[in-house]
Amino acid sequence: MFTKEDLTRINHMGSEGNLYTSVYLSVNPVTNPKGEYFVNFRNLAKAEFDKLGSAEQKVIKEDIKKIEAYIKSGKTEFKKALAIISSTPLDIWEVYHLSVPLKNHVVIDKTPYLKPLASILEQYHNYVVALVDREHAKLFRIHLGEIAEYAEHFTPDIPGKHKKAGWYGLEENRFKRHIEAHIHFHLKDMVKHLEEIWKRGEVSHLMLGGSEESILLFNKMLPQPITAKIAGTFTADMHAGNDEILEKSMHIIKNTGKTIEERLVDELVTRTSKNGSAAIGLDDVLSQMQSGNIHHLIYIEGLSASGFKCSSCNFLTVQDMKTCPYCSTELEKIEHLIDFAIQKAIDQGAGISAIISSVKLKEAGSIGALLRY
Ligand SMILES: [Zn+2]
Numbered sequence: 382m383f384t385k386e387d388l389t390r391i392n393h394m395g396s397e398g399n400l401y402t403s404v405y406l407s408v409n410p411v412t413n414p415k416g417e418y419f420v421n422f423r424n425l426a427k428a429e430f431d432k433l434g435s436a437e438q439k440v441i442k443e444d445i446k447k448i449e450a451y452i453k454s455g456k457t458e459f460k461k462a463l464a465i466i467s468s469t470p471l472d473i474w475e476v477y478h479l480s481v482p483l484k485n486h487v488v489i490d491k492t493p494y495l496k497p498l499a500s501i502l503e504q505y506h507n508y509v510v511a512l513v514d515r516e517h518a519k520l521f522r523i524h525l526g527e528i529a530e531y532a533e534h535f536t537p538d539i540p541g542k543h544k545k546a547g548w549y550g551l552e553e554n555r556f557k558r559h560i561e562a563h564i565h566f567h568l569k570d571m572v573k574h575l576e577e578i579w580k581r582g583e584v585s586h587l588m589l590g591g592s593e594e595s596i597l598l599f600n601k602m603l604p605q606p607i608t609a610k611i612a613g614t615f616t617a618d619m620h621a622g623n624d625e626i627l628e629k630s631m632h633i634i635k636n637t638g639k640t641i642e643e644r645l646v647d648e649l650v651t652r653t654s655k656n657g658s659a660a661i662g663l664d665d666v667l668s669q670m671q672s673g674n675i676h677h678l679i680y681i682e683g684l685s686a687s688g689f690k691c692s693s694c695n696f697l698t699v700q701d702m703k704t705c706p707y708c709s710t711e712l713e714k715i716e717h718l719i720d721f722a723i724q725k726a727i728d729q730g731a732g733i734s735a736i737i738s739s740v741k742l743k744e745a746g747s748i749g750a751l752l753r754y
Contacts, residue, residue, distance in 0.1 A: 383464070383477045385502050389581060391475055391493055392468055395717040400437060401473070402426075402444040403494035404465040405486040406452070406674040411717040412724045417461075418485075419452055425487035433489065441489055451476070482727050498584030507584045508612065510630050511571060512593040513599045514619045518571040522584070523634070528627040534570040551577045568599050570694055575607055586612040586637065588630050591619065612637045645679055645734055646742045649749045658754060662746030663718075667697050669752055670725055671707070678723065680748040681739065688718035697721055719748075726750075 408418045426445050430438060444467045453475075457712075459602070461484035466475040481501055488494035510521040510528075510608065520532035578584050587610050589596045596614050603611075613633035617626060648661040654661035658676075663686060669675055689698050689712040691705035697718060704711055715721060726733055731750075736742055 382499065383479060383498065385507055385581075385584070386503060387475075387477070388495060388498055391498075392581060393461055394471075394473060398491065399468055400433075400440055400444075400489055400491060401466060401468045401493045402429075402441060402448065403486075403488045403490070404448055404463070404467075405483045405497045406463045406465075406728075407457075407461065407485055407724055408452075408459040408463045408481060409461040409482065409720060409724065410459065411720040416456070421485050422448070422452055422487065425485060426489075429487050429489040440470060444489075447474070451586040464498055464589065466495075468493075482724055482733070484553075484727050484730075493495050495582070499561070502582065508586045508588060508630065508634060509584045510588045510590055510626060511575065511599065512617060512619060512621075512626065513568060513571065513589070513595040515592075515595060516567065516600075517619050518567045519619070520571065520574060521623070521630075523627065523630055528625065528630070529622050530632040532571075533573055534567040534574070563694040565602075566703070568595075568602055571599070572602050572604075576604065578731060579607055579610075584647070586610050586634075588612050588633055589614040590626060591628065592616065602608065642734065642736050642739065645677070645751075646736060646739050649679055649751060650741055652746060652751065653745070653749070658752035659749060660752060661749040663699055663722075663748050666748055666750050667699065669750060670722065670729070671696055673729050674752045674754065675726045675729055675750045676753045677734065678726040678748075679734050679736060679742065679750065680719065682725075682735040682737050684719050684747050686718045687714070687716045689713065690715045690718075690721060695725060697725065 391561060404422065406418050406422055407413065426448070430441060430445065433441060447469065448467060452463070455463075458478050460478045460480045462479040462481060464477040467473060477498070477502065483497055483501075486494075486497060492673055508523040510523065512519040512521065518534040519530060521530050525725070575587070587607060589599060589611060591599075593616055599607065600611070600720055608666050613631040613636070615633065617629060649659055649661065650658075653661045660666045660675075666675070666678070686699060689700070690696070690706065691703060691712055693710040694705060694708045696705050696707050698712070699718065702712055723733055
């Protein structure tokens, strides 16, 4: 399984001036029964290759050869998608077999292209918890139900509050400002730290814990893209054990996961009832898909259906037709219609959500989509 440590590692390896080949390939045997991914890679790689100067082409040739050989031979390990980051001159060769569908993409550039991997991590909902009080700021991360502390910022020299005030309280005000500046110091460090984490794409959600006063202050200091990702807050003592932080965080996580799924299904059902931009049921979804109109595909995990597919224009249908209504090619019967539909939605740039269980969605045909227009 691919982890955010892998992403960080890849992000930091290598040196400037060298070229990397980054490959993202749908290799799902269901949607690639004839090994179509090989040709897909060749075409995408060629388009990138042609953009290079002749000296660069010489270097990259080795990468491409190596990747082609791997794609040809690695079949038994293939899951739904394959990610390869390669740089022959730097002796870098990273391969990940992923069980989530991905869009085909090949990039040859001076840095590894990691955006698709970062988005996968986001789908797995990696959380960080910032625990803050007047003097400390601690950072935890939570991944698949486990917690680890991974940073601490501390402002050790906050002057005590007991110092005597000067004449007319003037001294006192100045002194207060002095304390405020100190209080901000460790929180500012924490903000910087979080910004770096966000840049690396390791984390999708943030939770804030600590004293109410410090949470409020810290919240104000965070840049908007990060505040938008706050999943919840809780009060806790700075010295609370990891178990307590985990328990309070998991409570928030469980509710977040649920509400995101519920919100999606609710929006789908509401849009449908108001005759808005939504498709409901497989038939409707597939016909909207044909016009590239899927914005977000929502389906019950494990849903399956058989149907028909046009090998020429990729038209999908559940109806027993002999020829494609769009290009008159003879249709072939396929068993795993849903897999093809998911891949097609991804190729169109749509979001996808597999819902574990939802009575509402089941009643609506187990599959639906929010539409672009
Ligand atoms: Zn067709």
